[in-house]
Amino acid sequence: xxxxxxxxxxxxxxxxxxxxxxxxxxxxxxxxxxxxxxxxxxxxxxxxxxxxxxxxxxxxxxxxxxxxxxxxxxxxxxxxxxxxxxxxxxxxxxxxxxxxxxxxxxxxxxxxxxxxxxxxxxxxxxxxxxxxxxxxxxxxxxxxxxxxxxxxxxxxxxxxxxxxxxxxxxxxxxxxxxxxxxxxxxxxxxxxxxxxxxxxxxxxxxxxxxxxxxxxxxxxxxxxxxxxxxxxxxxxxxxxxxxxxxxxxxxxxxxxxxxxxxxxxxxxxxxxxxxxxxxxxxxxxxxxxxxxxxxxxxxxxxxxxxxxxxxxxxxxxxxxxxxxxxxxxxxxxxxxxxxxxxxxxxxxxxxxxxxxxxxxxxxxxxxxxxxxxxxxxx
Amino acid sequence: xxxxxxxxxxxxxxxxxxxxxxxxxxxxxxxxxxxxxxxxxxxxxxxxxxxxxxxxxxxxxxxxxxxxxxxxxxxxxxxxxxxxxxxxxxxxxxxxxxxxxxxxxxxxxxxxxxxxxxxxxxxxxxxxxxxxxxxxxxxxxxxxxxxxxxxxxxxxxxxxxxxxxxxxxxxxxxxxxxxxxxxxxxxxxxxxxxxxxxxxxxxxxxxxxxxxxxxxxxxxxxxxxxxxxxxxxxxxxxxxxxxxxxxxxxxxxxxxxxxxxxxxxxxxxxxxxxxxxxxxxxxxxxxxxxxxxxxxxxxxxxxxxxxxxxxxxxxxxxxxxxxxxxxxxxxxxxxxxxxxxxxxxxxxxxxxxxxxxxxxxxxxxxxxxxxxxxxxxx
Numbered sequence: 001x002x003x004x005x006x007x008x009x010x011x012x013x014x015x016x017x018x019x020x021x022x023x024x025x026x027x028x029x030x031x032x033x034x035x036x037x038x039x040x041x042x043x044x045x046x047x048x049x050x051x052x053x054x055x056x057x058x059x060x061x062x063x064x065x066x067x068x069x070x071x072x073x074x075x076x077x078x079x080x081x082x083x084x085x086x087x088x089x090x091x092x093x094x095x096x097x098x099x100x101x102x103x104x105x106x107x108x109x110x111x112x113x114x115x116x117x118x119x120x121x122x123x124x125x126x127x128x129x130x131x132x133x134x135x136x137x138x139x140x141x142x143x144x145x146x147x148x149x150x151x152x153x154x155x156x157x158x159x160x161x162x163x164x165x166x167x168x169x170x171x172x173x174x175x176x177x178x179x180x181x182x183x184x185x186x187x188x189x190x191x192x193x194x195x196x197x198x199x200x201x202x203x204x205x206x207x208x209x210x211x212x213x214x215x216x217x218x219x220x221x222x223x224x225x226x227x228x229x230x231x232x233x234x235x236x237x238x239x240x241x242x243x244x245x246x247x248x249x250x251x252x253x254x255x256x257x258x259x260x261x262x263x264x265x266x267x268x269x270x271x272x273x274x275x276x277x278x279x280x281x282x283x284x285x286x287x288x289x290x291x292x293x294x295x296x297x298x299x300x301x302x303x304x305x306x307x308x309x310x311x312x313x314x315x316x317x318x319x320x321x322x323x324x325x326x327x328x329x330x331x332x333x334x335x336x337x338x339x340x341x342x343x344x345x346x347x348x349x350x351x352x353x354x355x356x357x358x359x360x361x362x363x364x365x366x367x368x369x370x371x372x373x374x375x376x377x378x
Numbered sequence: 379x380x381x382x383x384x385x386x387x388x389x390x391x392x393x394x395x396x397x398x399x400x401x402x403x404x405x406x407x408x409x410x411x412x413x414x415x416x417x418x419x420x421x422x423x424x425x426x427x428x429x430x431x432x433x434x435x436x437x438x439x440x441x442x443x444x445x446x447x448x449x450x451x452x453x454x455x456x457x458x459x460x461x462x463x464x465x466x467x468x469x470x471x472x473x474x475x476x477x478x479x480x481x482x483x484x485x486x487x488x489x490x491x492x493x494x495x496x497x498x499x500x501x502x503x504x505x506x507x508x509x510x511x512x513x514x515x516x517x518x519x520x521x522x523x524x525x526x527x528x529x530x531x532x533x534x535x536x537x538x539x540x541x542x543x544x545x546x547x548x549x550x551x552x553x554x555x556x557x558x559x560x561x562x563x564x565x566x567x568x569x570x571x572x573x574x575x576x577x578x579x580x581x582x583x584x585x586x587x588x589x590x591x592x593x594x595x596x597x598x599x600x601x602x603x604x605x606x607x608x609x610x611x612x613x614x615x616x617x618x619x620x621x622x623x624x625x626x627x628x629x630x631x632x633x634x635x636x637x638x639x640x641x642x643x644x645x646x647x648x649x650x651x652x653x654x655x656x657x658x659x660x661x662x663x664x665x666x667x668x669x670x671x672x673x674x675x676x677x678x679x680x681x682x683x684x685x686x687x688x689x690x691x692x693x694x695x696x697x698x699x700x701x702x703x704x705x706x707x708x709x710x711x712x713x714x715x716x717x718x719x720x721x722x723x724x725x726x727x728x729x730x731x732x733x734x735x736x737x738x739x740x741x742x743x744x745x746x747x748x749x750x751x752x753x754x755x756x
Binding site: 036037038039040041042043044046062066067071074075076081082083301302304318319320322323325326327329330332333334335336337338 | 414415416417418419420421422424440444445449452453454459460461679680682696697698700701703704705707708710711712713714715716
């Protein structure tokens with residue numbers, strides 16, 4: 001049985017669907033980020049339904065630190081905890097351990113580090129990450145990996161990516177054992193591997209070939225969008241993609257702008273996630289089909305138009321730019337909520353439009369029309 | 379034509395209804411506070427409908443400072459600006475001028491002061507306040523008043539309350555003139571007077587008798603809940619209430635706890651408003667029909683129950699105490715949104731229950747059952 005069905009291709013771009021224990025996801029897809037079991041901007045699981053979200057993403061490390069996976073398991077798992085009955089992917093905590101935590105010590109067994117909240121000592125390795133994600137009961141479980149800094153010395157990156165590959169084998173054994181337990185929250189959990197290797201293409205390719213052998217349910221490209229140029233990123237995707245199993249979904253972690261997503265799809269990527277829609281909303285940067293606007297701009301002071309006249313999100317159907325601008329200027333939480341809602345809707349709609357374009361064989365035309373426009377500040 | 383209909387009384391408690399240009403309000407009623415044209419906790423006008431809000435309250439001073447009444451008028455008035463099509467009351471700004479602004483100079487004409495935002499000089503008197511509220515197009519326009527500190531010297535309070543009464547006459551003339559203009563946003567605007575007089579009963583009564591002669595659409599008791607005890611406040615309400623026109627609605631400004639509302643109704647008050655439901659939610663203080671809980675308490679760490687099993691608000695129908703506690707601890711805006719939503723629903727439900735009790739002649743029994751319980755920390 002295969003979880004992923006490749007429906008069609010246009011050049012390298014892929015239209016597919018992926019079955020999870022909580023429903024089938026149409027790909028390409030953007031995953032809506034709810035790191036701490038909540039979407040930024042006061043959005044609830046109910047709101048996610050309204051804005052076309054297919055799959056929510058939470059974080060192993062953050063939920064381990066607070067409130068702790070034991071509490072979430074006791075309450076029936078993450079779906080029940082946050083009342084989201086659709087698919088959930090949990091990131092492994094690897095990226096956060098290496099980006100947030102202080103005073104790390106990396107060993108073959110795993111990583112010892114201090115929590116970013118109160119500094120208490122935590123040890124996390126493949127088995128610990130699997131145990132937490134098994135307790136959370138997400139649908140897609142990400143492998144525990146080391147995400148190296150950019151730039152990093154070649155020799156370190158090689159050793160690190162080999163260790164990450166060894167960790168992946170331990171993840172596979174560990175999750176498989178856990179899923180045999182009677183008190184399993186979600187018996188349908190699937191493990192995805194993560195490709196690493198910094199900006200060294202040969203290391204990336206070796207790593208990809210090795211982890212492909214493990215025949216996992218899906219594969220991610222990790223450690224990108226950490227400072228390299230978009231061109232470098234696209235080149236790495238292109239080299240790795242050739243070696244990714246064609247019958248498995250591909251996830252480009254933490255990427256990116258609307259243009260990055262278009263370009264990622266064009267290079268064979270199926271899954272995306274990014275904090276950008278929420279983070280940009282906080283600064284008044286709103287995505288439209290004509291480009292990016294800054295709602296804080298004086299020209300919107302008494303503008304009765306919606307953020308984007310082409311958008312049919314709940315915010316654009318109701319509120320004026322003038323009102324949203326006022327809310328953000330006045331520091332009202334409602335401003336954050338409404339602008340995040342619009343930006344997330346935009347991202348979900350973008351991947352919907354990409355799927356429709358693929359279905360009608362017009363993705364390349366769609367990409368040509370939007371790959372410049374969506375990045376423009378207007 | 380009279381706007382207020384007194385339906386029945388139980389002792390001094392009154393059940394009535396008040397007609398506005400945007401719908402009829404059943405009283406007693408709690409007004410949901412949206413100072414800057416937005417409810418705290420990221421609640422929208424749509425959410426207000428879901429939680430049983432009958433009338434929204436915004437602030438003249440705050441909206442004058444930001445975004446300015448001209449912009450709101452240009453966009454069709456406050457209802458259109460915030461997309462709330464129910465009744466709106468605008469506070470006059472008097473209270474804020476005297477509580478927020480710095481370096482005030484009070485003259486017969488009005489008050490000169492520096493804005494609390496950027497310190498720019500503002501002059502506001504009865505005419506200015508009426509002009510702003512006329513531009514906003516609210517349904518109930520509050521008189522511009524001086525709210526004296528507590529305690530204040532008797533002689534100062536006497537002079538101030540007499541000046542506030544003179545200001546009221548100017549408000550009446552001014553609003554009446556404005557409403558003749560063709561570019562009037564809301565021709566159905568009604569002016570309410572405000573009783574002042576600090577804690578001096580005789581001054582309060584003199585003032586009430588004087589302003590009652592102006593035959594306004596409604597009357598408020600202002601300048602309470604500013605440091606005096608609840609008992610002092612109740613005594614003042616009792617003395618003033620006797621002199622308030624029986625055929626006009628009475629509004630106790632800025633009050634208060636659920637128990638204060640019960641006791642206010644018992645003393646003949648029809649309208650209430652308070653920031654407490656939102657402010658307390660931020661600190662995790664949640665109202666229930668058994669008393670007040672602090673959701674931050676460790677005992678709720680893995681509690682699968684809703685905030686209040688007796689409550690049928692959207693939050694209690696969906697989320698566990700454990701999830702809400704997690705959201706507040708993690709600093710997630712969603713925590714604020716959901717707890718504010720519950721607390722406001724509770725206040726709206728409280729006045730609904732009071733109305734039902736009055737309708738069935740059981741208000742005194744209701745008051746006995748809840749006047750202690752609702753104030754208890756459990």
